[in-house]
Amino acid sequence: MSADRRGPVSGPHVSGPEGAPGVLLYGDATCPRCQLAVLRLRAAPVRLTWRHLVLRARGPRPRALAGALEAAGRQDAFWPVLDAVVADPSRTEDPDLWALARRLGLDVERFDLDRRDEGTTAAIAADLADGLQAGAVGTPAIVVGGGAVEHGVPDDAWIDALLQRA
Known part of the structure; x- marks a missing residue:
C-alpha cells in the first residue's frame, strides 16, 4: 500500500480518534527515538498510523521485531x-515476545508462524519501500497531511502546532 501524502493516512496499524489529525510514522520498534515518538504521539489526540522502516544496516533484530508486530x-x-x-524495550528477544503473546491471550503458535511467513516479510518490505519513496532516510520519519517527510521526535510545540492546524 502506498502512502497518500495528499490526505489522511491509512493502513492496517492505525490508532486514535476518528477525525483527529492524521500522523504517519515510519519507524523501527528497536529505535529509542521511535519509541519516544510513539509515546508522545499515542498520548496526543492524533490518528496515528505506523509503518515499518526497517533498515538492513541496523541488523537482524529490527526485522524480527517488525515480524512480531505484524x-x-x-x-x-x-x-x-x-x-x-515501548514500555520495556529491553524485553524484545524471542522468549520475551512469546511471554507477551501469552499474556495478551494470543495464539502463540500462530503468532510464531505468522511472524516469519512470506506475507509478513512482504508487508515489512512494502512499508520500507513506501517510506524510502516518500523521502524517509532515517527513523523516526513523520508525514502529516500530505506534507514532506519530517525526521525526529515530535516535541510538545510540534504537537501543539499540529493540533492548532487541524
Whole structure:
C-alpha cells in the first residue's frame, strides 16, 4: 500500500480518534527515538498510523521485531505489543515476545508462524519501500497531511502546532 501524502493516512496499524489529525510514522520498534515518538504521539489526540522502516544496516533484530508486530496485528494486538515494547524495550528477544503473546491471550503458535511467513516479510518490505519513496532516510520519519517527510521526535510545540492546524 502506498502512502497518500495528499490526505489522511491509512493502513492496517492505525490508532486514535476518528477525525483527529492524521500522523504517519515510519519507524523501527528497536529505535529509542521511535519509541519516544510513539509515546508522545499515542498520548496526543492524533490518528496515528505506523509503518515499518526497517533498515538492513541496523541488523537482524529490527526485522524480527517488525515480524512480531505484524504477527500480533493479525490477531488484533499490534498496538498492545508495540506499547509493551515501548514500555520495556529491553524485553524484545524471542522468549520475551512469546511471554507477551501469552499474556495478551494470543495464539502463540500462530503468532510464531505468522511472524516469519512470506506475507509478513512482504508487508515489512512494502512499508520500507513506501517510506524510502516518500523521502524517509532515517527513523523516526513523520508525514502529516500530505506534507514532506519530517525526521525526529515530535516535541510538545510540534504537537501543539499540529493540533492548532487541524
